[in-house]
Amino acid sequence: MVEHRFTTPIGEESRRLRMGDIVYITGTVITARDAAHRRALEILGRGEKLPVDFKGMAVYHMGPVVKKVGDKWEIVSAGPTTSTRLETYEADFLEKTGAKIVIGKGGMGPKTAEACRRLGTAYAIYTGGAGALAAKSVRKVKGVEWLDLGSPEALWILEVEDFGPLTVIIDPEGRNFYDEVRAKAKANLTEAYKMMGITV
């Protein structure tokens, strides 16, 4: 387990990440959930530009609790949402936007893993539920786009400092840490059954 500290824009250094490593990010993290991924791909599909440049940035599967103080937004709680819902879009999204790290929770599938291998990108998890801790590393809300999608689904452009610990689950070699833990859990199923007197 190696610890990395990255500053955005992230370049080729993302290729050094290996599953099980820990990363902290300083710089710009942009949130995008289902509706935002869908809209981004529609816009890019028409050959138009997105309101914010994702190149070298981290895309974060997150819908924050927000508070507006005067004309300024404040992030109150900012933990990850389940990434599996984004599996349909993420490979395309990474390819077309140039984002370098995907952050979420719960894991992603083979399409994303293949994209990570091809593009030298990675998928990492932030501890699910640790929303207060995540919000603490947000220095500033730099902007917000697509608020018409509702605040959880909007693009929140966040300036973060030492955002982490993030655990690398899919690395730029396309290996998926969760597949390995699942394989071990599967091997342990027989023993778990035996403990409860179940014969299969």
Next chain:
Amino acid sequence: MIKAATRLISTAAIYLPQDVKDALRQAQESEKEELPKKVIGSMLRNLEVAESEKRPSCQDTGTVIFYIKTGEKFPYLNRLEKVLREATVAATAQTPLRPNSVNIFTGKNSGNNTGERIPWMEWEIVPGMDTADVTVVLKGGGSESPSMAKVISPAEGLKGVYKIVIDDIFEQGPKPCPPVIVGVGMGPTADIAMKLAKKALLRKVGQRNDDPEIAKIEVNLKDAINKLGWGPHGVGGETTALDVHIDAVNRHPASFAVGVATACWEDRRNTMRIRSDGRVEFLTHDFLNQEGV
């Protein structure tokens, strides 16, 4: 009373029950590898930040669900539902909570955590009771993924139930934000089994079923689940479940229903007692009584 109910909801989002915090600390100690220790470490640090800055510990502040135990002698019975609804709106604005109430057909978010019969209320009427115990649960979306009810053949019996529970937790892996708390209900019909599983989650971590035989099964099933090795957030480790709570009622001779429910590691539940004179006592978090309402 609205003020007290608002406080009940707000503080549920900020403070975890002591039993859950203790169980997480214990889990961190029992982990052998650095990575799961680190993951639980960030959970514990998150709880400290939430408490010191009085902000919701998780951004998914859940669906607001109330479990109410009261009786016909409780003088505010006819007002309670309205009070809890208004408190939900107030707590959403004041805490703040994330608006999580979406219309099934239009997909529109109401913006204040209320909507068609939401917040959901489960009433238990106890004849003669003149107080009301109100428990709020903030139920996160991710930890609903393992929820299921199934009717099995009575021939499969208890072992069939254990297999369903183990397979479910194995299959869902990191999705419900482990270490989870597992509720298992058994009875004659799917809805009864599910309801028992859900209500079993209201028990404290470590609080065993009164029946020593069932209590033994709870401990064994927890050990079997933890044998899987998914660990905190699925990074591999000793603790996949903090606890297992089982509740069962008699079944029909021909049907055996099983319900499985989970709470994520941020098991946000909070109980208050409203007395017949209107005084309120917070039961989950004693310190709330000292600050005054």
